Amino acid sequence: MHLYISIHPMIRVKDKINKQAKKLKNLSTRLFNSNSLVLSQSTAYEVIAEYKQTRVRYYASPNRQYKEPLVFVPPLAINMAIYDLYPYRSLVKHFQNSGFDVYLMEWGQFNYQDRFLNFMSFINDAIPHCIEQICQHSKSEQISLHGWSMSGVFVMLYSALHPINPVKNLIVLGSPIDSYASGYIGTIVKKLNHLIHKSVSLQNKIYSGHVPKQFIHTPGLLNALVFKMIDPKGWLKSQKRLLLNLDNRQALYEHATMGHFLNRMIDYPGGINEDMILNVWLQNPLKKGAIQLQNHYIELKNISCSLLVGAGRSDQIVSINAVKPLTKLTNSTDVTFTLIPGGHLGLMSSQASANEFWPFMTHWLKQRSSKI
DSSP, X not given: OHHHHHHHHHHHHHHHHHHHXXXXXXXXXXXXXXXXXXXXXXXXXXEEEEETTEEEEEEOOTTOOBSSOEEEEOOSSSOGGGGSOBTTBOHHHHHHHTTOOEEEEEOOOOOGGGTTOOHHHIIIIIHHHHHHHHHHHHTOSOEEEEXXXXXXXXXXXXXXXXSSSSEXXXXXXXXXXXXXXXXXXXXXXXXXXXXXXXXXHHHHHHHTTOSOHHHHOBOHHHHHHHHHHHSHHHHHHXXXXXXXXXXXHHHHHHHHHHHHHHTTOOOBOXXXXXXXXXXXXXXXXXXXXXXXXXXEEEEGGGOOSEEEEEEETTOSSSOHHHHGGGGGTSOOSOEEEEEESSSTTHHHHOHHXXXXXXXXXXXXXXXXXXXX
C-alpha cells in the first residue's frame, strides 16, 4: 500500500514531463520545420487551359450530378490554398463530392513587371477568356461563378460589363459595395477622401490615373503584413490558441497550414491597387451601382442572374453593412442574402463556415442548377 502511494505521484510527474516534452517538440517543429506540417492543396486536379500567367485548374466530380460547373475566381494577393486548405475541410472537395465539377482560376505569381495590370486586365481579358475555355471543356453553355473579397468585385463587374454571358448563378462573398459603411476602415477611407477633395490639384493627381504604378505596386510580403495588421486581435488569438494546444496535433497542422497560406501572399500590381484602393474604396462608386474604369462605365443593374450575397458576421475588413447593398443594385429577380460565421478569412475557411454556410450554399446552388 505504501509502495503504491509513493510510486503514484512519481508516475504523474513523469506524465507531466512527457507531456511538456511533447509540447516543446511540437513547438520546435512548428517554428523550424513548419513545411512538414502543411496540409493544403492535397486534392488532385488537371490544368485544362492556360492564358498568359493564368492557369485553369479542373477538379472533376467523382459523381457529377449537375450540368453547370462551379467556377472559383480567387482574389489577387492570396495563393490558391484557401480553396483546398485541409484534406478534411476543402471547398473544392466539398463541391466535388456534392456533384459539381469544379474549376479554379490560378493567377500565378506577379512581380514588378506586372505593375500596369488593372481591373480591366481581368474582367475584360483573363476572366472572359478562361470562362470560354471552361464552357468548352465542360460542354456546358452556363456556369456558376463564385467570387470572394476582391474577386467578388471581379465577378460582379465581369457579369455587368458583359450582360450576355454564361453566368447562371453568381455568388459574391465579403465584397465591398458601400466601402464607407465598413466599420472603422470605412470611416478612415471616407475621411481620407474628404481630405483629398479639399485640394483640386491633389484630387486630380490621385484620381486621374497619374499616380506612377511603381509607387503603388505592393509586394506579397507587404500584403501579408497589412492583412495581419488589419485584424491584429485575430492574429494574436491564433498564436495564443496554438500555445494553449501544443499537445493537439491537429491544431498544430491547422496553424502551420494557415500560416503557410498567410505568409505566401502574392504581389498586388500597381494598377490593381489604383482601381481597388483609389477607386472602389476611396471614392465608393459601387454604392450608387456603377463604376468608371478607363472608358467603360459599368452598371451593376446589368446583372440579372440568380445572386447569392454573403457577409462574414465578424468581418473586420468588409462589414455586413458594406456588403448588403448589392442586394438592391442589380436586376436579378432571385436574390439571397446571408450571414456567414467568421471574419474576412474565416467565412471561407473556418470550421463554423464549413458546418453552417457550406451546406447552405450547396443547397442554394443545387436548387438553381440543372440535374443531369
